[in-house]
Amino acid sequence: MGRKLLLEHIDKPDINTMEGYIRHGGYRSLEKALKTMTPDAVTEEVKKSGLRGRGGAGFPTGMKWSFLDKSTDKPRYLLCNADESEPGTFKDRLLMEKIPHLLIEGMIVSSYALGCRTSYIYIRGEYMFILRILEKAIAEAYAKGFLGNNILGTGYSLDLHVHPGAGAYICGEETALIESLEGKRGNPRIKPPFPAIAGLYNCPTIVNNVESIAAVVPIVNDGGEEYAKIGIGKSTGTKLISASGNINKPGVYEIEMGISVEEFIYSDEYCGGIPNGLDIKACVPGGSSVPILPKQLLFKQSDGSPRLMTYESLSEGGFATGSMLGSGGFIVFDEKACIVRNTWNFARFYHHESCGQCSPCREGTGWMERVLHNIEYGHGKMEDIDLLWDIQRKIEGNTICPLGDAAAWPVAAAIRHFRHEFEYHVKYPHRVFDADHVYQPEMKMQTV
Amino acid sequence: MPKVTIDDITIEVPAGTTILEAARQIGVNVPPAMCYYSKLKGSGGKCRVCLVKVTKGSDRDPRPMPKLVASCRTAVMDGMEVRNVTSPEVIEARRGVVEFLLVNHPLDCPICDQAGECHLQDLSYDHGLSKSRYEFERRTFERIDIGDKIQLHMNRCILCYRCTQVAEQLTPERVHGVLYRGEVSEISTFIEQAVDNEMSGNMIDVCPVGALTDKTFRFKSRVWFTKPMYAHRDCPTCSGKVTLWYQGAEVLRVTSRKDKWGESEGFICNTCRFDKKQTIDWTIEGPADVDRHSVISQNHYELPYELPVNQKKLSN
């Protein structure tokens, strides 16, 4: 059994309450940080831990914190990114739903490190039931003196609020999140300036994923060095993986970084293998945005050594033969799954979620969806495959925010590794309508 | 002052200058701009036609930038080296952007009032392909009047956001904006409402395409049959410096004066624009400078594209 730093007590029935949480060792890091450490010392521990952002980009959290502009007397803000909308990702939900106080504890300690007086948790609007859980937990924390004025008599004060989104994947992008929190459309900002200099209300701001902030709690409790002992190389600590698709045991697993992909998929401790005696065909290891990997590239790196669940190993080989750890949304496809259909499905997702500010993403995502729809529904031409390749290439890297890339990569990877499936669809249009293609929505202009 | 080199020409510019502005100062091989407008705060960054390659970030940090950058929103650094027309990658990406901009464009130039002064038309001449690869139905919207002077053809809009910035920055209350999102985003008032304010007419001048047009001018003439003259008057509201567009002795239209980059030299008020259409209202200065490349000066005009299939649209 791997060590669990975040989900260790998830099965305790009262872990969602203040008493239960404290009984199982909760809020120790709060006492420790506020009473015995300076804010910079907390940041130092986070740096030592090697923690990398769990929202998708994997940027070192401690380093991000050190970019926060402390030279002004403007307020500083810590925003927790609980927008969790990347298809295949549902780990933050579990953490907030079951152990809300872990996030709140992390928010208080992190806000202390960053010198924030007000912090927000931006949660996707569809998680309204979790917003209520968090608000209840926050009220308990105020009652206990963990939030509000003069926390634990240390002189440090903090207000924490939960802010709901309203249905927009793009609001997970940090500057779109900030715009949304300001009551605007979720249009990503053009950077620079970066949020650490001018973010929410033009003030220095840090945006971190739920899991990143929760990880600060064990880091402060046990020390950054202890945390860094888990994992391999620059992938330290534990990671929550949301496993879905064609596996026997879908769910959220906390893994030690560095177990092998093979173990993760086949061990009974995790996914438990592929159901119905089928073989695996492919896997999207880090949420819908990252490249899909066919079976032959999934388990082995290009040097023949086993591929591991780490940032480095999953991206080994670049996009030619690798992928990314991303948000840890691990989607498994069995041998019967249709890659074309899934690629179309994802393309529809990005088309629907484009904010529409910049032309390559606004026009290109819809175009890709339509071409893919044609191929999937038996109206494709061989040239369409090259056309798709060309469209994705002209979106990638040319947009304001990474949603353009996120829309381009899955299409590129599907064509790179599964071109034969696209060709098959074009050649034998009538054969692809098997039982798994029962649902045939009409293609129309997407509305919001 | 930082020095920047664009396509092998070096220039010194004040700190904070963007690559695009520096290129404009050099004056040759200037990246095109469809959304950036130097006189509108916060404009730019959206259309992506001005993308350039930064091959050297600065003397202090000479690493190249990993992606192409929007030259209109990227400040120069001392020692920066930039490639615009000398980079095949930039040309390729720009062609891609132009194609994207045309994907949903109705290509109704023959009946569009902007034909001849349309920046998208110029761009497609310079970068476009001869035939669109987009085989699907284009998105269409109803044409709407926003007040009695301005008409909105949303089909032609490229969502540059300039008109919303005009409303935000020049008028006391913005009543129109961008609604919905993604591909179906549209400029609208939501509830049909007149955009009515002394400076609202400037939306027409900043619109790079024929999406916002002067209703008082529509269909009276093609621009290249009209003769532009500079004129001015003593106006209590604006600078009163305008271009009068004549056909024979008749003033068909009044606009602000455009600089070399197609931007208004100074915004003008609606009184000057819509109500002063007599020669006696104005002091005439002489013929306007019209950019040599423009179809207006060449007095000719052809379609950059084959006509789209949906010919029926041409009849409305």
Add this chain to the structure above:
Amino acid sequence: MVEVSRLLSHYPADRQKSALLPVLHIAQKEFGGWLNAESMDYVARLLHIHPIEVYEVATFYSMFHTEPVGKVLIEVCQTGPCCLNGAERIISYIEKKLNIKVGETTRDGMFTLKGVECLGACGYAPMFQIGETFYEHLTEEKVDAILADMRSKNS
């Protein structure tokens, strides 16, 4: 109103526009599940912003409806991971059962079936959301029971 002033207190005094999303959620609930121009204008006055700022936001976010919806809004996930576990079958089942397509409302105004993107329940697919509740591991029997229950609660 108490709730609105509580929300407003979360943001700096000169940044009350920040409360727009949470306030619109409340307004939508109060005004029958969708937002018409009057309710949006009301919200604009409440937050001292121009109506267009509300329209722009309300039309951007997929959870806000500017057209009427049925009494029971079924938001069914149609994204890839759910489809790997039978979401498409469940969607066609609901379509047949209610005799509507995704995006439509039943004639009696009871149900609207809306296709939505990944709701963070991919491991518990297929799933839909009604109100604030997630219904997961859906089967045809479960759908029958839920819809019957909804119908009786809402007639």
